[in-house]
Amino acid sequence: LNSSLRPIGVFDSGVGGLTVLKALRERLPHESFVYLGDTARLPYGTKSRESIERYALQAAALLMRQDIKCLVVACNTASAVALPILQSKFSALPVIGVVEPGAEAGCSASRSGRIAVIGTEGTIRGKAYESAISRIRHDAVVTAIACPLFVALAEEGLIDGPIVEAIAHRYLDSAFSTPSATRPDTLVLGCTHFPVLAHALRQVVGDVVIVDSAHTTAVALELQLQRREILYQGALAGRGTMRLLATDGCERFARVGSIFLGSAISSSDIELVDLGV
Amino acid sequence: LNSSLRPIGVFDSGVGGLTVLKALRERLPHESFVYLGDTARLPYGTKSRESIERYALQAAALLMRQDIKCLVVACNTASAVALPILQSKFSALPVIGVVEPGAEAGCSASRSGRIAVIGTEGTIRGKAYESAISRIRHDAVVTAIACPLFVALAEEGLIDGPIVEAIAHRYLDSAFSTPSATRPDTLVLGCTHFPVLAHALRQVVGDVVIVDSAHTTAVALELQLQRREILYQGALAGRGTMRLLATDGCERFARVGSIFLGSAISSSDIELVDLGV
Numbered sequence: 001l002n003s004s005l006r007p008i009g010v011f012d013s014g015v016g017g018l019t020v021l022k023a024l025r026e027r028l029p030h031e032s033f034v035y036l037g038d039t040a041r042l043p044y045g046t047k048s049r050e051s052i053e054r055y056a057l058q059a060a061a062l063l064m065r066q067d068i069k070c071l072v073v074a075c076n077t078a079s080a081v082a083l084p085i086l087q088s089k090f091s092a093l094p095v096i097g098v099v100e101p102g103a104e105a106g107c108s109a110s111r112s113g114r115i116a117v118i119g120t121e122g123t124i125r126g127k128a129y130e131s132a133i134s135r136i137r138h139d140a141v142v143t144a145i146a147c148p149l150f151v152a153l154a155e156e157g158l159i160d161g162p163i164v165e166a167i168a169h170r171y172l173d174s175a176f177s178t179p180s181a182t183r184p185d186t187l188v189l190g191c192t193h194f195p196v197l198a199h200a201l202r203q204v205v206g207d208v209v210i211v212d213s214a215h216t217t218a219v220a221l222e223l224q225l226q227r228r229e230i231l232y233q234g235a236l237a238g239r240g241t242m243r244l245l246a247t248d249g250c251e252r253f254a255r256v257g258s259i260f261l262g263s264a265i266s267s268s269d270i271e272l273v274d275l276g277v
Numbered sequence: 278l279n280s281s282l283r284p285i286g287v288f289d290s291g292v293g294g295l296t297v298l299k300a301l302r303e304r305l306p307h308e309s310f311v312y313l314g315d316t317a318r319l320p321y322g323t324k325s326r327e328s329i330e331r332y333a334l335q336a337a338a339l340l341m342r343q344d345i346k347c348l349v350v351a352c353n354t355a356s357a358v359a360l361p362i363l364q365s366k367f368s369a370l371p372v373i374g375v376v377e378p379g380a381e382a383g384c385s386a387s388r389s390g391r392i393a394v395i396g397t398e399g400t401i402r403g404k405a406y407e408s409a410i411s412r413i414r415h416d417a418v419v420t421a422i423a424c425p426l427f428v429a430l431a432e433e434g435l436i437d438g439p440i441v442e443a444i445a446h447r448y449l450d451s452a453f454s455t456p457s458a459t460r461p462d463t464l465v466l467g468c469t470h471f472p473v474l475a476h477a478l479r480q481v482v483g484d485v486v487i488v489d490s491a492h493t494t495a496v497a498l499e500l501q502l503q504r505r506e507i508l509y510q511g512a513l514a515g516r517g518t519m520r521l522l523a524t525d526g527c528e529r530f531a532r533v534g535s536i537f538l539g540s541a542i543s544s545s546d547i548e549l550v551d552l553g554v
Contacts, residue, residue: 040328041318046432048526051317121529152429155323163443170440249325252398 004233007032007243008221009068011059014042015253016154016192017074018260020098023214024072025242028222030232032240034066035074037257040248040275043151044077045120045191052122056082058275060090062245069230072221073097076191076213077120080128094224099123101220102188102213103132107140109209110186116143116175116208119190120151129190143184147171147191154193155256164200176205185209196259245273281510284309284520285498286345288336291319292530293431293469294351295537297375300491301349302519305499307509309517311343312351314534317525317552320428321354322397322468329399333359335552337367339522346507349498350374353468353490354397357405371501376400378497379465379490380409384417386486387463393420393452393485396467397428406467420461424448424468431470432533441477453482462486473536522550 008028010021014037021035038044038059044052056078060071070093073079073086079097087095106115106129117129124146133140149167158164176183187205189195189212198210225231232240244265246253254267285305287298291314298312315321315336321329333355337348347370350356350363356374364372383392383406394406401423410417426444435441453460464482466472466489475487502508509517521542523530531544 040324042323046319046526046529047317048529051525149426149429149433149435152426156426158426158447163440163447166440166443170435248328249323252323252325 002233003069003230006067006069006230007034007241009060009063009066009071010035010074011056011063011071011078012037012074012192013044013055013078014039015257015260016151018257019192019195019212020072020074020214020217021242022261023218024221025240027218028232029239030234030236032242034063034068034243034245036063036245036273037247037253038275039246039253043120044075045122045148045151047122049081049126052078052081053085056086057089060086062273062275064090069093070221070225071095072217074192074217076102077122080119080123080126094228096217096220096224098192098213098217099128099190100132101216102190102211103129103136105211105213105216106186106188107133107137109211110140112185113137113140114143114182114184115140115186115188116145116172116184117188117190118145118147118150118171118194121146121148123190129188143175145171145175150197151191151193154196154259157256157259159196159259160200164197165203168197168201168204172204176208186211188212192260244270246270247273247275279510280346280507283344283346283507284311284518286337286340286343286348287312287351288333288340288348288355289314289351289469290321290332290355291316292534292537293428295534296469296472296489297349297351297491297494298519299538300495301498302517304492304495305509306516307511307513309519311340311345311520311522313340313522313550314524314530315552316523316530320397321352322399322425322428324399326358326403329355329358330362333363334366337363339550339552341367346370347498347502348372349494351469351494353379354399357396357400357403371505373494373497373501375469375490375494376405376467377409378493379467379488380406380413382488382490382493383463383465384410384414386488387417389462390414390417391420391459391461392417392463392465393422393449393461394465394467395422395424395427395448395471398423398425400467406465420452422448422452427474428468428470431473431536434533434536436473436536437477441474442480445474445478445481449481453485463488465489469537521547523547524550524552
């Protein structure tokens, strides 16, 4: 198969990565995508480094068998923890995470260099965002905050209103209820679940730029495809295809995934796959 | 080994089952226990029946290799979904779940027969509590409510205060903010995570009997051990031993597990085991 026509693999621990898939399809509408959500073992955010690496390698291997031309790790936790091992094991094709693009988005948006990052326990523990931001902007002052309840809220579709705001205050007030001279001016959403909570977060953090990595990941993907000369080169009429694979629970994937993809998914659209777990 | 001296296996999806282990050890202080938390794949509550059955069989097989004399399935979701297959595959020894004891506790506590049960998505979906309660008490009227956010709250140690109460109101008001003639008089906590939230739940449901299955499971276990004549028959000085096994993340197991066991756990007390996943 002409390399440019092969699909792009997108891997996530579950359904949150559909926010990234949405952005990728918007920027690269002619490309075809195969998305794998490891719903049998989600969430990754509370798991150890060793488990996350093992799970990511198994998921990536399955996508490789779909003859993908490029792998996007849409899960922040997997990007933060397992990107080096994925890039080393699958060095024949580009492997793109969401942490570096998220860090770039944060650095571009911030005027003061005071940047807050929120994510899961696993993402924050590894300090991947701090490292990525410091590499891009040496003077940056990064405040990283683990917000595990946001994942459960987003998965339940409880994305706005007083409960969400009260939980956001609990996590964010120590960073944002400070004098303006030390307050972050930018908030990076370091978890694919969090963009759906953006409105509620805005009520809590006030006049701060809120960025996520979905858009900058799409830009990074396009750049990689151009560099490797594997950007889609077929007929430009019509959109590329989208396949959705899951390791468990197609019914729940469809119901919860619709929140993140921003459009309805039917459980019959999802292919159940076996990672041997 | 003298059968009565062999340990009792306790299996849970993670750390919530430590609330059951605590009750078992209180009632049967001379017995030894091996507890396995499948932290690599938790939570079970959002997973499909097929995955929960597979995970439970793997976990039970590992405990069998520890030469246990009896298996307690401390996880409500696994009990609700996988107890029949566990009892059929491991028919040589007693396999006890927490749903039947929880149903018994609810039926004993209720005067009116109007019983509410709260649990995870997986537990409620399977209607195991409705079936168990109806078998015990034909006139019972059961209201079953899935409360997935409670799991995340309990794991975070956020067990009291306005956020917990607001979420509890969201789940429970439709059942409990009703005229007293139709209101349940009993609330069964159908998830091992929920007993730590009991104080906050009390603020929301008011004058209702709140029961969990930990105590009645201990009674059921003692009865089974007596019937099979494998109740501990050794020297009665001193307590039995307790081993803690986990499939992932001993550090997090220790930190979060201490909330549920009600006493401090050190990560060095936990043995990491491999279910081949």
